[in-house]
Amino acid sequence: MVAVLVVLAIVAGVGWFVKNRQSTASAEGTTGAAKPVIAVSARTTDSDYYVQWLNGVKKEAARIGATLKIYDANGDDSQQILDIESATALKPAAILVDHGLEGIEPNVKKALDAGIPVVGFDSVISDSRAISVSQSDEKLSKLATDRLVKDTDGKATVIYAYVAGFAPLDARNKVWESVKKANPGIKQVAQVGVVNDSTAQQTAEQVKASLQAHPDTTVVFAPYDEFAKGATQAVEELGLTGKVKVYGVDISDADIAVLGKTDSPWVLTATTDPSNVGAVAIRTAFRAGEGKQTTKDVLVPPALVTAEEIRKNKISSVSQLVKYFPSLVTDDISPVAEAK
Structure with a gap:
């Protein structure tokens, strides 16, 4: 080489x-x-x-x-x-x-x-x-899943996006496993996910196939933003907006654009900046x-951000988001003075 x-x-x-x-x-x-x-x-x-x-x-x-x-x-x-x-x-x-x-x-x-x-x-x-x-991955997953359980009254048919072997995803998965155990009305019918240089697109293809195989699906839990973008794409392409909701984790400027769309299937994300x-x-x-x-x-520490809040406040970037969620800025963690 x-x-x-x-x-x-x-x-x-x-x-x-x-x-x-x-x-x-x-x-x-x-x-x-x-x-x-x-x-x-x-x-x-x-x-x-x-x-x-x-x-x-x-x-x-x-x-x-x-x-x-x-x-x-x-x-x-x-x-x-x-x-x-x-x-x-x-x-x-x-x-x-x-x-x-x-x-x-x-x-x-x-x-x-x-x-x-x-x-x-x-x-x-x-x-x-x-x-x-x-990023307190357990808290990220718990914020998203607590809201999922609340929104669905503990009854949902779920496609789950997950790939083992990645520390943050493994930590988030532990929470998901405990959620299923504590809420027997939450039924996981499929697991999808891939991590590579085209994660969102390939996840979209997998979610589409799973949605077609399980037409009673009401939720996609996607605890990584590339998974969530792919899941959102799949729901929209199949014309299932309004029937299937996407619950995600993480955020970026590109994610905010997806969350901010009118009637976006991606309804919320638990995140840090x-x-x-x-x-x-x-x-x-x-x-x-x-x-x-x-x-x-x-x-x-993370915060829970909903698509409704993004649309209401016309947020288009993470730099704008932190103005509405100041807890996302943590200058007090591992503080270092500015160089002279």
Whole structure:
């Protein structure tokens, strides 16, 4: 595999990035006084949510005075394993891992053994030395399912979207399993879902097939926004708007456009602000690099957002959303002062 090195000289400083067919590594920051380097290993940046999360990381890193070295595995789990190995070789102040799966654990251990703090955001990391940042995934799922049970009086025929092996989805699934056990009137008739570079479209196809196979379906529970967008598309294409409701988790600007449509099948989502979560994650990594992060499990609290509220307030972006839901901004979690 041939790596192509491109050097860009800019007025504010020098940035560089190395690209190959599978992974992208980039360095972001400005020249001047030495700043702590934080390596960011992203499993993917192929959806609106991940883009906004990474933008939050970048913006907050600039505010607190950190230089980022970003690796994007483009959805390739094997590449992310290699990216963490490369990041460890740099000896950064800390490594932030985004949505890493189980296979990353040996290289995470090597980084920790080398004395490099590792912060995992929604990642599968069992080493007790690592720090976890998450969106309180159980609370996200509980907010959505509590409302689902209330709206349906505990009686619904449900298509469920889920793929095992992803830490946030697994946590949300535990809540769903408990909901079904506590509410025998909630009947799951099918499970769908795929996680790849066309999640929404392929989920839409699966949901359409399941809706046709189970015409008595009244709800699709889709605890990931790409699932919810796909489910909404399927309901609309089959002309089932008004009959089948979609309950989701997560939000982005693109999601708000779907939720905000008149009579959208997607009726609500339990969510955090992805940009804010990215900011919390990088602050936590920064503090870990300075030896100041004492909390091992950092939880970002969610809020419940309905399509009705989005339409009523004419909300068209997450930046507007936080004005109506100020609890989505959590500057008090892992606080770091602005760099001088």
